Amino acid sequence: MGKHYSSEYKEYVCKMVAEEGRKASEVAYELEIPYTTMTKWVRKYKKDIQAQxxxxxxxxxxxxxxxxxxxxxxxxxxxxxxxxxxxxxHIFTKKTE
Incomplete structure (x- = not known):
């Protein structure tokens, strides 16, 4: 049975990749998250942002x-x-003579 991550944590990880421009493979290694799992999160995150x-x-x-x-x-x-x-x-600037 795999680990379950909170939606806040997933969003944090996705922002690291999608908005900060960090390499997905490096982030996955640092945070000890399976690369394929994280890329699914990022793909869904980008799709949701684009839809908004x-x-x-x-x-x-x-x-x-x-x-x-x-x-x-x-x-x-x-x-x-x-x-x-x-x-x-024009009326107010006319000189009265």
Whole structure:
């Protein structure tokens, strides 16, 4: 029967390899963990991290259209506000003679 490791320990080991760039074989030797076991942990860890990051990377075409319309509305409102401010500045900076 093999050893059981806590999830915190597995995450610590995976971070050593995946984020710190240490060699998996060296870490496995230092911590006396079977190399194949540790590489399975690291592979799963990288897959989980990638899945978390990819959730926010993609936008469906319908979401894109909604965002585009929202952006266009905001731009139009800002342009109108800018025009009003230009007119107000022109009025207030006129010299009264």
């Amino acid at each position: 990051n990819s959730k926010h990377d993609y936008v469906t075409p319908s979401e894109f259209e909604k965002l585009k319309k929202q952006h266009e509305k905001e731009m139009k409102a800002l342009q109108e506000e800018n025009e009003i401010l230009k007119k107000a500045m």
